[in-house]
Every structure is written in structure tokens, then in C-alpha cells.
Amino acid sequence: MSLLFESLGPGPLGRELKVCVSPVHKFGTDAFLLADFSKARHKDLCADLGTGCGIIPLILYKKYFPKKIYAVELQSDAAAQCRETVSASGAEGTVFPIEGDLRQLGDAIPAGSLDLITCNPPYKIANTGLLNDDPGRQIARHELTCTMEDVCKTAARLLKFGGRLCICQRPERLADAVCAMRAYKIEPKRLRFAAKNPETPPWLFLLEGKLGAKPFLQVEPPLSAMNPDGSFTNEMLKIYGNIQSV
Secondary structure, three states: OEEEEEEEEEEEOOEEEEEEOOOOOOOHHHHHHHHHHHHHOOOOOEEEOOOOOOOHHHHHHHHHOOOEEEEOOOOOOHHHHHHHHHHHOOOOOOEEEEEOOOOHHOOOOOOOEEEEEEEOOOOOOOOOOOOOOOOOHHHHHHHOOOOOOOOOOHHHHHHEEEEEEEEEOHHHHHHHHHHHHHHEEEEEEEEEEEEEOOOOEEEEEEEEEEOOOOOOOEOOEEOEEEEOOEEEEEHHHHHHHOOEEE
């Protein structure tokens, strides 16, 4: 498989950060939006479920430098890329790749220990839409190996009381996400939609839930990605940064 590295620029310790990507396991704008939305703190113990090439943990490492980030990935080739990402970026002391099923983590991550969990889950329900011929892309795009309920069940076990789960999803899955969170006592607290521009429907929502919190949902101003001339908005440039192939 053809691999290359994408540069995220200098990290918190001055070393250049690099993400190992492939045609199957790469990243897009959604990962940057989710990492920014999560607002990790320096003291946080974090996990990214279904981490793929490790892009979200590396952004959290670069932007927030939390205490520890577990990077959980089921697919062996993606997990190998995540390990390459961590090694190439010198992030071994903060980002800890775990190759395994998020539904069966056992004691790989202590229960009730995490302040923050991020997850960019499969967007499509199993047995809906067109399936890609590549099994890796199928797993990444369809709920074949984990569902929204699986993510919330695992999050509820791993989070501290008051810990946060941040996800991104397609707008048509908003009701599913809210129901899944509440089924495991994770209360939706913060919601933001992202659209290409103010005139187009959103392509994504970002949702934060807190374990054991009381009901109250704050809907934040929508994010617009593009200016009328097709360039990124100032907010998008700040979030996305200067990413280069190396």
C-alpha cells in the first residue's frame, strides 16, 4: 500500500508533526472540526475511538497538549499507520495507540478514567447506500463493526462523571446520536452545524455530551467553511492550518 506523510507543522515540543496516510486511511476536514470542537484541556486524559491514521490525537497533541491520549483502532493497517504517525511526530509520551475493538477494550483503558472521548464514527447505517469494494473503506463508512450505540456504551464506561464525549456526524443522524447518548446517561450539551456557506444546508454536526449532566442543550452559531469567492473563511483557516505533503 502506498504511504506518505502529511505535515501538521511544529508540535508543542518544537518537533515537526507528521501524519501517515494511505489511499484507504486518510483524513479530511471533519477531523479538524471535531478536534477543534472538543476543546481539550492540558490536564485531560483523552481517547479517540476509531482513530484511523491518528489524525485527531495528533491535532489534540499539537493544539492542546493534553496529559494522555489513547488512540483506538480496529483495523490492523490503520493501526500501523497510527503507530507510524506517533513515532514520526515524537508523540510517544502522550499518544498511545491501541489496536483493538472499541467494544471489547477490557482493561486497556481504565474504566471511569477519561475526561474526554472523541469519535468520528461511520456515517452510514449498515445495509444502506452503496458499499465500496474495499473492506477498509466499508468499515470506515458504514456501521459494520460499531454503531452509535456501541460508541456511547463504551464512552459511558470509560468517562469520569462529567466527562465529555464529542462526535461528528451527518445531520440526518442527529436524532440517532441524541438517543444513543441519552440511552447511556450522556446528556447532549453543545451542538454546532457546519456548512459550506450560509446559503447551503449543513453537511455535518458536532455534538458534545456529558456523562451524568442535567438536560440543557446549547446550540452554537453555525460554522461556514467557504467565502463567496471559494476561499476558506478566517475561522476555517485557523482550524485547518497549513497542511502539506512531505
